[in-house]
Amino acid sequence: xxxxxxxxxxxxxxxxxxxxxxxxxxxxxxxxxxxxxxxxxxxxxxxxxxxxxxxxxxxxxxxxxxxxxxxxxxxxxxxxxxxxxxxxxxxxxxxxxxxxxxxxxxxxxxxxxxxxxxxxxxxxxxxxxxxxxxx
Amino acid sequence: xxxxxxxxxxxxxxxxxxxxxxxxxxxxxxxxxxxxxxxxxxxxxxxxxxxxxxxxxxxxxxxxxxxxxxxxxxxxxxxxxxxxxxxxxxxxxxxxxxxxxxxxxxxxxxxxxxxxxxxxxxxxxxxxxxxxxxxxxxxxxxxxxxxxxxxxxxxxxxxxxxxxxxxxxxxxxxxxxxxxxxxxxxxxxxxxxxxxxxxxxxxxx
Numbered sequence: 001x002x003x004x005x006x007x008x009x010x011x012x013x014x015x016x017x018x019x020x021x022x023x024x025x026x027x028x029x030x031x032x033x034x035x036x037x038x039x040x041x042x043x044x045x046x047x048x049x050x051x052x053x054x055x056x057x058x059x060x061x062x063x064x065x066x067x068x069x070x071x072x073x074x075x076x077x078x079x080x081x082x083x084x085x086x087x088x089x090x091x092x093x094x095x096x097x098x099x100x101x102x103x104x105x106x107x108x109x110x111x112x113x114x115x116x117x118x119x120x121x122x123x124x125x126x127x128x129x130x131x132x133x134x135x
Numbered sequence: 136x137x138x139x140x141x142x143x144x145x146x147x148x149x150x151x152x153x154x155x156x157x158x159x160x161x162x163x164x165x166x167x168x169x170x171x172x173x174x175x176x177x178x179x180x181x182x183x184x185x186x187x188x189x190x191x192x193x194x195x196x197x198x199x200x201x202x203x204x205x206x207x208x209x210x211x212x213x214x215x216x217x218x219x220x221x222x223x224x225x226x227x228x229x230x231x232x233x234x235x236x237x238x239x240x241x242x243x244x245x246x247x248x249x250x251x252x253x254x255x256x257x258x259x260x261x262x263x264x265x266x267x268x269x270x271x272x273x274x275x276x277x278x279x280x281x282x283x284x285x286x287x288x289x290x291x292x293x294x295x296x297x298x299x300x301x302x303x304x305x306x307x308x309x310x311x312x313x314x315x316x317x318x319x320x321x322x323x324x325x326x327x328x329x330x331x332x333x334x335x336x337x338x339x340x
Contacts, residue, residue: 007333008301014279015302019176021272026189030175033197038168041204042160122145 167208170215171200174303178223181298184283185227195226216305217312224295224313231291285335289328292316296324297332 175196182192199222207218286294292314299310300321310325311318 007337008329010278011282011332012301012304014275014282015177015180017275018279019180022176022179026179026193027176029193030179030196033193033200034168034171034175036197037171037200037204038164040201041167041208042164118146122142125145125148 163208166212167204167215170212170219171204174216174219175200177303178219181302182223182227184286184298185294186230187287191230195223195230198226199223216303217309220299220303220305220313221315224299228291281336282332285332288335289331292320293324293328293331296321297328300325 178199179192179196182195183189186192186195199219202222203215203219207215210218286297289297295314296310299305299313300307305313307318307321310321314321314324
């Protein structure tokens with residue numbers, strides 16, 4: 001029985017030593033994996049999956065209205081004017097303009113993306129009726 | 136409706152001191168992190184012994200951590216260990232099955248045959264260079280390599296029982312949960328594993 005136990009102890013000690021001697025690359029990847037798992041456990045499920053039926057219908061209606069507004073206000077609805085530059089070239093120039101905008105006059109969409117946490121938080125606070133302590 | 140009168144008011148509240156964290160959620164997350172940091176390296180070695188591939192072992196452990204965190208973190212923490220190892224062992228078995236299928240498929244195809252199980256193990260590869268205790272470390276590595284070779288030769292259930300009971304220190308009931316079998320089966324698998332390993336390693340160890 002004793003011999004049996006010492007055999008098992010020896011195996012356990014060898015295993016423990018091999019765990020201690022793991023290289024930094026493996027340790028680092030395990031740490032990353034752990035953080036990913038913790039993020040997955042704390043991140044809430046996607047909100048749109050929890051929307052009640054009526055709000056989905058309202059969302060679809062709003063999307064329809066928006067599409068209609070874009071269609072009515074879009075180039076198809078406007079009287080055709082001769083453009084000084086070809087349309088494809090104009091689109092590329094628009095892209096350049098958006099891409100080259102720096103921090104001093106950042107595009108509104110960029111600002112929205114940067115502050116998305118803030119807007120989510122503010123919406124939650126407003127919905128819960130607790131604006132917090134404001135000086 | 137209560138809320139912020141202006142956007143700047145909302146910004147002021149946002150910049151102010153954070154509201155008190157929900158202690159229960161925070162404690163739960165800390166507990167989960169503690170648990171995962173305790174088991175991750177041992178789980179990796181267990182997976183590596185079974186799979187003989189570092190990247191595959193890392194993938195299986197990462198998958199097990201994600202599944203536990205996503206699906207079972209709400210369970211009492213006392214249940215995490217057997218659940219985690221059950222997920223891990225399932226992942227290892229799945230990967231071994233996929234390998235077996237791939238091996239059969241490769242046997243039908245012309246060209247060089249891929250067989251990762253035939254790779255030679257060089258214990259010197261993993262020994263740290265220099266080091267005051269290099270000979271001792273080398274002996275440990277060699278002994279562990281021999282144990283790993285013998286473990287791989289065992290039937291899968293015996294290997295699982297041995298690693299969970301001996302390496303990870305699960306008791307019989309936890310091992311039974313992790314393996315999805317009865318406690319009696321665990322005892323049988325474990326005892327046979329120890330017997331076979333002792334027969335193989337007794338003289339050279």
